[in-house]
Amino acid sequence: xxxxxxxxxxxxxxxxxxxxxxxxxxxxxxxxxxxxxxxxxxxxxxxxxxxxxxxxxxxxxxxxxxxxxxxxxxxxxxxxxxxxxxxxxxxxxxxxxxxxxxxxxxxxxxxxxxxxxxxxxxxxxxxxxxxxxxxxxxxxxxxxxxxxxxxxxxxxxxxxxxxxxxxxxxxxxxxxxxxxxxxxxxxxxxxxxxxxxxxxxxxxxxxxxxxxxxxxxxxxxxxxxxxxxxxxxxxxxxxxxxxxxxxxxx
Numbered sequence: 001x002x003x004x005x006x007x008x009x010x011x012x013x014x015x016x017x018x019x020x021x022x023x024x025x026x027x028x029x030x031x032x033x034x035x036x037x038x039x040x041x042x043x044x045x046x047x048x049x050x051x052x053x054x055x056x057x058x059x060x061x062x063x064x065x066x067x068x069x070x071x072x073x074x075x076x077x078x079x080x081x082x083x084x085x086x087x088x089x090x091x092x093x094x095x096x097x098x099x100x101x102x103x104x105x106x107x108x109x110x111x112x113x114x115x116x117x118x119x120x121x122x123x124x125x126x127x128x129x130x131x132x133x134x135x136x137x138x139x140x141x142x143x144x145x146x147x148x149x150x151x152x153x154x155x156x157x158x159x160x161x162x163x164x165x166x167x168x169x170x171x172x173x174x175x176x177x178x179x180x181x182x183x184x185x186x187x188x189x190x191x192x193x194x195x196x197x198x199x200x201x202x203x204x205x206x207x208x209x210x211x212x213x214x215x216x217x218x219x220x221x222x223x224x225x226x227x228x229x230x231x232x233x234x235x236x237x238x239x240x241x242x243x244x245x246x247x248x249x250x
Contacts, residue, residue: 003120004066005089008073009056010081017050017057020076022149022173024164028052031103032114034159036149037069042172044147045072047139047159051103051116058116060091062139076168091116094123095130107157108134129216135188141197142186142213142221150176151185151223184210184225191220193238201240204232212240219243 008017018025023035028050036047046069048061061069066086073084095112098104105111110130130136137143137152150173154160162177176182194215201210201222210224212235222240233240 002063003060003091004063005087005091005116006059006061006066006070006073007056007085007087007089008059009083009085012080013056013082014052016077016080016082018164019166020073020168021050022154022160022167022169023050023158024161025050025057026164027106027161028057032106034106034157036154036159037072038149038167038169038173040168042148042169042176044143044145044149044152045069047143049106049114058087058089060114060116064140089116090118090120092118092121092123093125093127095125096123107136107159110134111136126216128214132188132214132216132219132221135186135221137186137221138214142223148176149173151182153186183227184223186221187224187229188243189220189222189224189233190241190243191215191218191235191238192241193236195236195238199235199238201233201235203228203230204234209233212238 014025021035021037023033025033027033033050035050037045039045046061046065048059051058070084092115093112098113099115102113102115104113131138135153136157143152149160162174195212197213199212200208201212203209207228209228210222213221229242231241
């Protein structure tokens with residue numbers, strides 16, 4: 001998917017973002033930080049990577065979400081000394097030997113590296129297959145505006161910090177972490193056959209159990225109601241069987 005890099009500058013840029021996003025910007029000292037912006041109700045708006053540079057912070061987001069994210073950040077900045085600008089910077093991805101200046105993808109070691117300032121693209125890696133193998137959600141597929149990030153496995157991929165303090169949507173997210181047991185979330189499933197992304201999953205008795213998303217090599221990422229997960233489910237013409245218990249939390 002195409003990416004857009006926003007440049008966030010100004011004397012208050014880092015503190016501004018720290019009070020908004022799900023992860024701790026202190027981690028920028030170690031490289032890329034993966035995070036999200038949520039609604040006050042704790043629902044997903046956008047996920048992105050953050051990278052400190054000499055003049056501020058670059059925010060690497062899916063191109064389809066860039067206008068909405070830019071607008072939302074602009075509303076939050078009020079009188080803060082923060083400037084937000086679109087750039088022509090491109091990002092390249094790969095899983096082979098990392099070129100000079102490349103940074104490790106913080107979500108999982110198998111996702112390789114990201115290089116900023118290079119031509120956009122990848123080295124031909126099948127990233128969908130890697131994501132499925134590790135149940136890693138993707139913008140616009142498993143991550144949509146009705147998503148609660150803990151159901152999408154954000155803690156497991158290092159996208160949320162529970163010790164950093166307040167951010168938008170923090171109260172709901174913390175309550176889901178500490179006071180409730182997740183009743184649904186992303187899991188790996190075995191898929192016999194094929195079904196379009198977004199196909200509903202039903203139990204053998206015809207009850208709605210969830211939704212099937214990205215598929216590769218006979219496996220898939222599914223958002224499932226845990227109390228209805230069972231062998232012999234179906235998604236369209238495909239058979240769907242759970243491979244493991246809840247993997248979405250952490």
